[in-house]
Amino acid sequence: MREFNLEKIVRPNIKQLKAYSSARDEFKGVAEVYLDANENPFGTLNRYPDPQQVELKQKLSEIKKVNNNQIFIGNGSDEVIDLAFRIFCEPEKDKALTFSPSYGMYDVSAAINNIELIKQPLLADFQINLNQLQPYLEMEDVKLIFICSPNNPTGNSINKEDIEYILKNFNGIVIIDEAYIDFSTSASLISAIEEYPNLLISQTFSKAWGMASARVGVGYANQEIIKLYNKVKPPYNVSSLSQEAVLSVLNNQEKFEIEKNIILNEREKVITQLSQISSVKKIYPTEANFVLIEVENAGKIYTDLVEKNIIIRNRNSLVNNCLRITIGSPEENKKLINTLQNL
Known part of the structure; x- marks a missing residue:
């Protein structure tokens, strides 16, 4: 040392x-x-x-x-x-x-x-x-x-x-x-x-x-x-x-733990649902409150989501054809998944 x-x-x-x-x-x-x-x-x-x-x-x-x-x-x-x-x-x-x-x-x-x-x-x-x-x-x-x-x-x-x-x-x-x-x-x-x-x-x-x-x-x-x-x-x-x-x-540690656990549970649900969408080619392992996914055309999917008033992060410039999705509330996550399924 x-x-x-x-x-x-x-x-x-x-x-x-x-x-x-x-x-x-x-x-x-x-x-x-x-x-x-x-x-x-x-x-x-x-x-x-x-x-x-x-x-x-x-x-x-x-x-x-x-x-x-x-x-x-x-x-x-x-x-x-x-x-x-x-x-x-x-x-x-x-x-x-x-x-x-x-x-x-x-x-x-x-x-x-x-x-x-x-x-x-x-x-x-x-x-x-x-x-x-x-x-x-x-x-x-x-x-x-x-x-x-x-x-x-x-x-x-x-x-x-x-x-x-x-x-x-x-x-x-x-x-x-x-x-x-x-x-x-x-x-x-x-x-x-x-x-x-x-x-x-x-x-x-x-x-x-x-x-x-x-x-x-x-x-x-x-x-x-x-x-x-x-x-x-x-x-x-x-x-x-x-x-x-x-x-x-x-x-207020109790409130913090409740909300953190909701996010962690939602993270697993979102990952499971993303894995069933054909345009999602890869889901990277995550230990954060977001998930990085590889898709067929990151730019197009990002733009399509923006038109539906859903904002995620296009990280194609850092990792090819990748999007970063923050884990939101159950309602927000449901809307995201439904929209991705229908694109």
């Missing part, structure tokens, strides 16, 4: 950066009069949100069995992704690596930050080709590796043994995007952040928790990485409304 040194991969300007100290950072606790942040004294949304999201982190700490200082709360998991480039990659100099096909925001964030993103093709079963990856693990200018597991748009989980091999043999940061982990039979790797100092887990409340409009993502890592994230993030990056919304769903 390689010896990982965080100091060596942090951008020099980030090391020297003096983080902005907001009014709410400088005062802890509850006061009777607040005249420190130039806020409007009137209204119900007039106060700035907690910049450190203390209450939300405490709740997540209890649920995920990690320390508060091992949690970063972001404006969606996209902020977790973007800040990784800002912290660890020097523009026009360093590189990052991901696998193809996978989540498109890695490409966008890399381009915004002017970082070359190497895209390693996955194998036919959408697993990592470690033999082809090996040279990149030894390149000093490759600072980040993004692994989406379960992967979007393919739906499969990446082999844990392959992820652990990369963690042990790469001197940069390995970001495991677990946006769909709640739908998977595979366990989260959050418990491994103590073992691997270069591991960062990204999760979101936009999928299984039904909080997509709240835009709240979470990063889990050792406290040194989380310190860097808190140093670079905007001071009030997550609104009070979003923090309160997420706390409300975290405090």
Whole structure:
């Protein structure tokens, strides 16, 4: 196992950066009069949100069995992704690596930050080709590796043994995007952040928790990485409304489990029904809240469904003649299947 040194991969300007100290950072606790942040004294949304999201982190700490200082709360998991480039990659100099096909925001964030993103093709079963990856693990200018597991748009989980091999043999940061982990039979790797100092887990409340409009993502890592994230993030990056919304769903685990099980049951029903439709040539295994299917003519089927006011995702540009179908409500799924049968 390689010896990982965080100091060596942090951008020099980030090391020297003096983080902005907001009014709410400088005062802890509850006061009777607040005249420190130039806020409007009137209204119900007039106060700035907690910049450190203390209450939300405490709740997540209890649920995920990690320390508060091992949690970063972001404006969606996209902020977790973007800040990784800002912290660890020097523009026009360093590189990052991901696998193809996978989540498109890695490409966008890399381009915004002017970082070359190497895209390693996955194998036919959408697993990592470690033999082809090996040279990149030894390149000093490759600072980040993004692994989406379960992967979007393919739906499969990446082999844990392959992820652990990369963690042990790469001197940069390995970001495991677990946006769909709640739908998977595979366990989260959050418990491994103590073992691997270069591991960062990204999760979101936009999928299984039904909080997509709240835009709240979470990063889990050792406290040194989380310190860097808190140093670079905007001071009030997550609104009070979003923090309160997420706390409300975290405090109602029973509702979460019921709705998740409905989605999982519907997923199996949809897969069974899709397998009986002649235009569906292949259904890929999935551990997410969507299914990837290969059809005869992805473009035509997509267009035909749009004309019936049913919107799915055409992923033909990533996987030939493939469509990605999100598992909806029982009523939505029934309408989709009936429409596909009649096309």
